[in-house]
Amino acid sequence: MKMLLNECKIEIIRIFRNPYFVFWSLFMPIVFYFIFTKVVNTGVDDQDLWNKHFLMSIAIFSVMGSAIMTLGIRMVQERNEGWTTWIKVTPLPSSSYFISKMIGQSAVHLFSIAVIFMAGIIVNGVSMSFVEWLSCAAWILIASFPFLALGVLVGTMKRVDTASGVSNILYLALAITGGLWMPMEILPKTIQQIGSWLPAYHYGNGAWGIIRGQFPEFKSIAILTVYLLLFMVLSIYIRRKQEAV
Amino acid sequence: METIVEITNLSKEFKGKKAVEDVSFSIQSGEVVAILGPNGAGKSTSILMMLGLLHPSSGEVSLFNQRPQEQKVRERIGVMLQQVSLMDALKVKEVLALFRTYYPNPLSMEELIRLTGLQESELNKRTEKLSGGQKRRVSFALAMAGNPDLVFFDEPTVGMDSTARKEFWARVRQLADAGKTVLFSTHYLQEADDVATRILLFNEGKLVADGCPSTIKQQLLKKTVSFKAGGDFPKERFLTMTHVSDVYEEKGRVVIQTEDTDHVLASLFTEGTPVSDISIDKGRLEDAFEQLTVEQGVS
Ligand SMILES: Nc1ncnc2c1ncn2[C@@H]1O[C@H](COP(=O)(O)OP(=O)(O)OP(=O)(O)O)[C@@H](O)[C@H]1O
Numbered sequence: 001m002k003m004l005l006n007e008c009k010i011e012i013i014r015i016f017r018n019p020y021f022v023f024w025s026l027f028m029p030i031v032f033y034f035i036f037t038k039v040v041n042t043g044v045d046d047q048d049l050w051n052k053h054f055l056m057s058i059a060i061f062s063v064m065g066s067a068i069m070t071l072g073i074r075m076v077q078e079r080n081e082g083w084t085t086w087i088k089v090t091p092l093p094s095s096s097y098f099i100s101k102m103i104g105q106s107a108v109h110l111f112s113i114a115v116i117f118m119a120g121i122i123v124n125g126v127s128m129s130f131v132e133w134l135s136c137a138a139w140i141l142i143a144s145f146p147f148l149a150l151g152v153l154v155g156t157m158k159r160v161d162t163a164s165g166v167s168n169i170l171y172l173a174l175a176i177t178g179g180l181w182m183p184m185e186i187l188p189k190t191i192q193q194i195g196s197w198l199p200a201y202h203y204g205n206g207a208w209g210i211i212r213g214q215f216p217e218f219k220s221i222a223i224l225t226v227y228l229l230l231f232m233v234l235s236i237y238i239r240r241k242q243e244a245v
Numbered sequence: 246m247e248t249i250v251e252i253t254n255l256s257k258e259f260k261g262k263k264a265v266e267d268v269s270f271s272i273q274s275g276e277v278v279a280i281l282g283p284n285g286a287g288k289s290t291s292i293l294m295m296l297g298l299l300h301p302s303s304g305e306v307s308l309f310n311q312r313p314q315e316q317k318v319r320e321r322i323g324v325m326l327q328q329v330s331l332m333d334a335l336k337v338k339e340v341l342a343l344f345r346t347y348y349p350n351p352l353s354m355e356e357l358i359r360l361t362g363l364q365e366s367e368l369n370k371r372t373e374k375l376s377g378g379q380k381r382r383v384s385f386a387l388a389m390a391g392n393p394d395l396v397f398f399d400e401p402t403v404g405m406d407s408t409a410r411k412e413f414w415a416r417v418r419q420l421a422d423a424g425k426t427v428l429f430s431t432h433y434l435q436e437a438d439d440v441a442t443r444i445l446l447f448n449e450g451k452l453v454a455d456g457c458p459s460t461i462k463q464q465l466l467k468k469t470v471s472f473k474a475g476g477d478f479p480k481e482r483f484l485t486m487t488h489v490s491d492v493y494e495e496k497g498r499v500v501i502q503t504e505d506t507d508h509v510l511a512s513l514f515t516e517g518t519p520v521s522d523i524s525i526d527k528g529r530l531e532d533a534f535e536q537l538t539v540e541q542g543v544s
């Protein structure tokens with residue numbers, strides 16, 4: 001148990017020392033938030049609601065990115081460098097190594113969420129009840145699991161270059177088709193239709209529901225669960241195949 | 246004495262190509278064993294199988310009479326692989342501290358720091374900022390973190406300068422003196438001869454010789470001078486020469502086995518022995534070991 005806690009702590013330290021993480025997961029989302037709520041006139045009717053809505057989008061954008069990219073690319077790196085192999089000959093159980101990565105990553109996500117919410121309060125004076133803030137944070141944290149699983153799937157790739165290319169494309173495509181940059185309604189019809197079957201939209205949709213006083217839709221929860229299982233099964237399958245050498 | 250490593254009929258095939266073929270040996274506690282062989286001989290593959298990192302195509306491995314994957318085994322072994330890597334974004338001290346938490350009876354932090362041989366300023370550096378040689382030193386200390394009874398080093402001295410190499414072997418000797426079992430792989434006969442109490446000679450996936458360094462060295466360095474002798478050959482006189490290890494007849498030719506062919510030739514001529522059709526041949530093993538560096542170049 002002490003081993004696991006220590007391992008989590010180490011993972012957290014390593015993520016924060018990564019300049020890309022700080023830039024892409026904390027700095028950029030906040031800059032986006034500032035631009036799309038303060039600088040660019042989006043012409044929305046209800047500016048207050050938009051400020052809240054976009055705050056959720058951007059927090060999700062941040063967490064989704066770090067789940068897919070930080071986790072996935074790091075796993076490929078550690079395997080290529082041989083660290084993953086070395087860890088296997090120490091008494092540290094492989095499961096601890098894995099679990100600590102998930103827990104560490106989630107702890108960092110919680111921090112990102114807090115920072116971005118804080119930015120919303122400071123930049124736009126977004127106000128919600130404590131319970132609303134809390135439910136939003138909880139949703140963003142828990143519904144990030146399918147994306148962590150996607151990160152693990154990216155983590156099974158052989159080369160760092162491929163992993164980083166693929167995860168970048170996945171990340172941006174998911175963010176756009178999920179309506180995280182601009183509301184779904186203003187996207188072309190076909191993209192809307194595709195997007196409504198992809199996980200990112202449903203990730204956002206849950207939080208957008210909460211700020212409007214609704215419980216996340218059952219359909220969103222169901223679709224996210226299916227993706228979680230799909231990604232898990234796929235990465236377990238690929239791992240098995242790779243280990244069979 | 247306790248059997249620490251037991252390998253039986255171990256084989257590994259990669260896509261139909263045999264990397265290790267039917268290798269068997271066992272290692273007793275306190276032995277310092279060198280796996281010697283040229284590139285591609287199957288040294289790393291054998292070590293990876295002994296560590297349970299690679300599934301053998303057939304055969305068995307046991308360490309401390311258990312499967313190598315057992316937690317109890319992992320607590321008692323230390324490993325330095327051919328490809329050294331350290332977790333990035335961590336300071337050297339942090340990695341050392343992390344590894345200590347993995348083992349039930351770790352060495353003290355002071356001891357580990359001493360083993361790295363690094364300065365305070367380097368200990369506070371991030372691992373990715375270390376030089377290749379410094380990384381190896383840290384990785385050696387990490388291998389020792391759990392105060393292991395059995396250590397594996399796969400080509401440990403590659404990339405070390407001669408001082409570092411000396412220091413490294415001095416540490417290995419200390420381990421041996423402390424009764425630990427050591428298994429390392431190398432290309433250098435010299436290294437194996439200096440440090441090991443036993444050499445396992447690998448070539449093309451097979452264990453071609455197993456014995457103490459002096460025997461192996463003899464087999465490796467042995468050459469033959471053969472010729473047709475006119476009349477009776479004074480076999481006894483040649484057998485008593487120090488550098489001659491054997492004299493025998495084969496297919497109508499006299500064969501003299503020696504480490505020093507020049508000397509044998511000189512003796513043949515000074516004795517005025519009537520010989521014809523002389524040929525000099527490399528020993529049985531040396532053919533296979535053209536690639537094997539006998540002496541380590543000074544670098
Ligand atoms: N993962 C792999 N897939 C396919 N072939 C492999 C693999 N690993 C090793 N081999 C092959 O197995 C043979 C033995 O390789 P191994 O790495 O064990 O040699 P080695 O004795 O450690 O050599 P070196 O001194 O160069 O480290 C080589 O012919 C190599 O090409």
Ligand SMILES: [Mg+2]
Pocket residue numbers: 288289290327399400
């Ligand atoms: Mg090797």
